[in-house]
Amino acid sequence: MKRRDLIKAAGLAAAAGAAAATAPAHAAKKIRWKMVTTWPKNFPGLGTGANHLAELINEMSAGRIDVKVYGAKELVGALEIFDAVSQGTAEMGHGASYYWKGKSRAAQFFAAVPFGLTAQEMNGWLYHGGGMELWEETYAPFGLVPGAAGNTGVQMGGWFNKEINSVADLEGLKMRMPGLGGEVLRRAGGTPVLLPGGEIFPALQSGAIDATEWVGPYNDMAFGLHKAAKYYYYPGWHEPGTTLECFVNKEALEALPKDLQMIVRSAIKIANQDMLADFTAKNNKALEQLVTQHGVELRKFPDEVLQKLRMLSDAVVREEADKDPMTKKVYESFVQFRDQATKWHAVSEQAYLNGRNLG
Numbered sequence: 001m002k003r004r005d006l007i008k009a010a011g012l013a014a015a016a017g018a019a020a021a022t023a024p025a026h027a028a029k030k031i032r033w034k035m036v037t038t039w040p041k042n043f044p045g046l047g048t049g050a051n052h053l054a055e056l057i058n059e060m061s062a063g064r065i066d067v068k069v070y071g072a073k074e075l076v077g078a079l080e081i082f083d084a085v086s087q088g089t090a091e092m093g094h095g096a097s098y099y100w101k102g103k104s105r106a107a108q109f110f111a112a113v114p115f116g117l118t119a120q121e122m123n124g125w126l127y128h129g130g131g132m133e134l135w136e137e138t139y140a141p142f143g144l145v146p147g148a149a150g151n152t153g154v155q156m157g158g159w160f161n162k163e164i165n166s167v168a169d170l171e172g173l174k175m176r177m178p179g180l181g182g183e184v185l186r187r188a189g190g191t192p193v194l195l196p197g198g199e200i201f202p203a204l205q206s207g208a209i210d211a212t213e214w215v216g217p218y219n220d221m222a223f224g225l226h227k228a229a230k231y232y233y234y235p236g237w238h239e240p241g242t243t244l245e246c247f248v249n250k251e252a253l254e255a256l257p258k259d260l261q262m263i264v265r266s267a268i269k270i271a272n273q274d275m276l277a278d279f280t281a282k283n284n285k286a287l288e289q290l291v292t293q294h295g296v297e298l299r300k301f302p303d304e305v306l307q308k309l310r311m312l313s314d315a316v317v318r319e320e321a322d323k324d325p326m327t328k329k330v331y332e333s334f335v336q337f338r339d340q341a342t343k344w345h346a347v348s349e350q351a352y353l354n355g356r357n358l359g
Helices: 002-021 046-060 078-086 105-110 119-128 131-142 179-187 197-206 217-223 250-254 258-292 303-321 325-346 349-356
Strands: 031-037 065-070 092-095 144-151 158-160 174-176 191-193 231-234 243-249 297-300
Touching: 031 046, 031 078, 046 065, 046 092, 046 144, 046 243, 046 258, 065 258, 078 092, 078 144, 078 243, 105 131, 105 325, 119 131, 119 144, 119 243, 119 325, 131 144, 131 325, 144 250, 144 258, 174 197, 179 191, 179 303, 197 217, 217 258, 243 250, 243 258, 250 258, 258 297, 303 325, 325 349
Parallel strands: 031 065, 031 092, 174 191, 231 297
Antiparallel strands: 092 243, 144 243, 158 231
């Protein structure tokens, strides 16, 4: 009897061990991460894009990682998230890389370059043209691992309280515009102002700024910018395919098991695709509402203005590239890819759209 009891006890122990080995991964201790963003909490498109990314990570990991999202100013200021993640105050940040010009000039190329790459072209460069490797190299000194986490597509040119009929109308214009586009505006005689999203409407309404760009109809209507400016200009020459980013603290990422590291990276990539689809679907309806329901005056920048801005943009981007070796390295890769994409899209995307619009 004792021998049988011993065998039975051994069997039960073995079964328990096997059950523990095959227990669901979510039974392990939950990893809690914080994501800080440059966007107002739950802001349509951008803020909800950050929320969606957190949900993807939580669900794909079966709850092994729990990511909590903090909007701008909830944990740190909108433009403080880069340092917060670099220093480990939070594990993830969600924003746009052109905000970090003061950290690295090269960072601007991974968000938007005036007259640069469209959303589809940006994804091509990043995923299959060497761009992502350069982005990781750019952020490595800060202990960050970046990823493309969304795209707005071609943005609007912005909201203005006066008509833009010539280049002269840009003289003295105080306009909210970040990144390389802001420097182009400066060369054209304007004054670029860097403001986080939550501060744009009051600045425009009070006259602290004369004009602003933000994103496009979907986001702009959510901010109520049509209540503070009359003229809505296109195209968004300064942001032809703005890539949003999620950067992760490198130590925190590498501390995860390999499967969770892959889940985090894959979720970021999924979020990148989803946000572009979201903007593409919702900008259509929002633009119609702005024009038909709110009486917004939709205007195209005159060709003279676009030609001048294109000339200034080429000069600004070249000069920026010459300021340090890393920026030059990124610039050369970016321009080479843009030139190749331009030739291909002349006989594909652009040619098709021209044909579709013949009427």
